[in-house]
Amino acid sequence: MSTEPAQHDLSTPAGPPVGVDVRPARRLLVEIAVAVLLVMLVRIFVMESFHVPSASMAPTIAAGDRVVVTKIGASQVERGDVIVFDGTSTFAAADRTPFVSDGLIGRVLSGAASALSIDLGEQDFLKRVAGVGGDRVACTPARGLVVNGASVDEPWLAPGSRACDAPFDVVVPQGRLFVLGDNRSDSADSRAHLGDPGGGMVPVDDVVGHVSWRYWPLDRIGGLGS
Template sequence: MPDGDEVDGKAAAKPTRGRSALLFLRDLLVIFVVAVLVSFLIKTFLIRSFFIPSQSMEQTLEIDDRIIVNQLVPDLAPLEHGDVVVFKDPGGWLTPRPEPEQPPLVAAVDWFLAFVGLSAPDSNDHLVKRVIGLPGDHVVCCNALGQMSVNGIPLDEPYVTLPPGESRVSRDDFDQVVPEGMLWVMGDNRWDSKDSRYNADTPLKGFVPIDNVVGKAFVVSWPVEHWTWLGNYPEVFAGVDEAKG
């Protein structure tokens, strides 16, 4: 028969194991909370995910593509010609849409995913276009070859999607000087994009305030087969800044 010390030792082992399990669960909870807070801070200040709701940026971006946006642009890093940017509606660009009804559990999960930056329920309140004109730029279309020019420099735009047999990069001509603090933006799907050209009847005449820019899209993250970096084609806009009047 074991002595009293051995019996007490075996009995003492049980609460020790229980205490270890509680400590393990506590550590898991702390890790989870820290991960959520870090994700929230990253989403708030560094990067954020959006999905593409329309065909206006095809073939660069397809409907339902997920993009990652660098929110340090333009606050800490300047915008450049050719950047693909996400911006809030300047007013009158988007048709108001009713909020879809969701079951409470689905709504709660969507809220949490949006909180940590893995979902973007407000994507329909934002737009995605390519920056063509920066403040002070003179943007004109089209020349005899169907090209657009910025500050007198014709652009050869490989990212543009046009209807079969069409060479003009815009269905309609335009001649605009971009005001201070504003942008002239266009979709890559040039004949099917309601961009700066077709919002002249809005309060800001089709221009987008730089303050409305949420950030610069730099990668397509989903679906996997669409994964790619999003460049701003510096060779297309070479000489544009130097030619600015």
């Protein structure tokens, strides 16, 4: 009986080699690229999410809120609209308040929400439109806000906050906006820049969009009136 060890056949097996189908991987990469492109286009032209670190618009929008800004029709602005605008050419410094969430769950959820938004920083501001081009906007602590000679009802003012602490009387140039924060005692708005070049008037072309709704925190989700 033979005791020779078995020999392994190292020859190449007959038939075509087995290849790897890379088409699914390529298809996945294309789908990811298209999805990223669509998200970028939506963010640039349609809507964008912002994190608000300042209390200047409280109680309408509190520090730490996250809001969606609609960019379609950004230049169609009316009195009372809440807008985000690029203040590079008109406002010298941002009105910022650090946001700190409470508790582990709050930090985790707010961290996830932050991944979908950007901070209002040195260029972007969120305020309410008090006057448009051609309006005469005036205010005294006794009478409150007056636009074109008519007193303006402002139910959005922070409790205990007056319409203004110091009187002012301005005429808004065409193509410009006069903006105020709802929390007048804690808002660096057009009033703070009356002596600057441009008088604190925001060019309509600098409007990023209208604040349409709030999605964070969850217990305040909805429109600004909710």
